[in-house]
Amino acid sequence: MNTLRKKSPVPSKKRVACFNVIEDRCIWMKAGVINFRICDNAFDCNTCAFDKALRKAMRIDPHVDTPTAAPQWVAHLIERYDGANRPCRHALTGRIAAPKICPYNYACHHCPFDQMLDEVDLAADWGRPVCRTVSGFALAADHYYHMGHSWARFEHGGRVRVGLDDFAARLFGHLNTIDLPPLGAEVLQDRVGWTFGRENHRAAVLSPVTGTVLAVNHPVREHPQLVNEDPYGGGWLFILEPDIPKRNLKRLFFGQESVQWLDQESQKLHDLLGPPYQLLAATGASAVRDIYGSVETLRWELLTAMFLHTSCKP
Structure with missing residues (x-):
């Protein structure tokens, strides 16, 4: 009897496998904020429950234009990256090779560079x-x-x-x-x-x-x-x-x-x-x-x- 067809084919772990991604570590791990986490949402941070919870814990408000990160978050990045400003999350995840500084405190929906990358990917x-x-x-x-x-x-x-x-x-x-x-x-x-x-x-x-x-x-x-x-x-x-x-x-x-x-x-x-x-x-x-x-x-x-x-x- 064909038992496979009688149940909904749902993967055992609900992790979105992202095509053509070399680096799959969560950006919070890459930034050194957490010890270990593999991205399970195709780097779609806007719909990620873990990202939302972490932002809330660190008092980062994604709905305003002015960054409101907790001081320890900013200090941690400055220390980790040898005094440099916080790097773009796309550099952290390996999406881009060149170094780039994030001016939006990881509120990517406000960033024109982020939108430009999306447009490039659509045509890639x-x-x-x-x-x-x-x-x-x-x-x-x-x-x-x-x-x-x-x-x-x-x-x-x-x-x-x-x-x-x-x-x-x-x-x-x-x-x-x-x-x-x-x-x-x-x-x-x-x-x-x-x-x-x-x-x-x-x-x-x-x-x-x-x-x-x-x-x-x-x-x-x-x-x-x-x-x-x-x-x-x-x-x-x-x-x-x-x-x-x-x-x-x-x-x-x-x-x-x-x-x-x-x-x-x-x-x-x-x-x-x-x-x-x-x-x-x-x-x-x-x-x-x-x-x-x-x-x-x-x-x-x-x-x-x-x-x-x-x-x-x-």
Whole structure:
């Protein structure tokens, strides 16, 4: 009996794994205020309960423009950094290599440099992540997966990059259209977030997280084949600002859970295909790029219901 699918896939520890972050120590640890703590919120300090509690204990008010840090906090930083002014938190976390002084007492929401970094990250090309092959399909490291075969990648500051996973990209093959949500739109976890089409067929995809759309991948709209060719790289779809990063871990697979889930999904496909399954091995260890187009007996509506958990009329 498939017991994995009967429970909500929640990681054992609610720690947001942040993609492409070399240094994961909390900025308060880097500053020497606390002995040890690993960031578990993708460096989204504004929604971090620990950051809020520490600021309250140190009498740092994040709602005013004038810094009100307790004297011992300022003195501690001056002593730790050899008389220099307090360093920018992005230098402390390794987000920037060059030294920079913080003029806002870590009230980053007032800082234009912080906003500029966010804008740069939205346009940044992080390249292809490290992937492993699971049952013929690519599974990207540090990515969270939704049961509807969308993926979520948490990036610095808690933002989430979203896409379609390699399994779905290969299953539905060469797409003709991608309809993405507009900027500023709110998408909800487990609700339809976007649609795609192939010839006279349509499919709806569930969003892996809840949040507001900050950016969309315009090249994918013009060239939907990017999703099939590079689902974890140039084929990403849009970027969200989630309400609370940790809250979005609900119903997502991560790490070894993702491996087990993808194995089960591959077995479901194997059982569905029967004898034609050997077509999936046409490129060696990986499945072919267009499973739907390679097996004439496959029904589009059945695939969307079974693997995307949605239905969409032509």
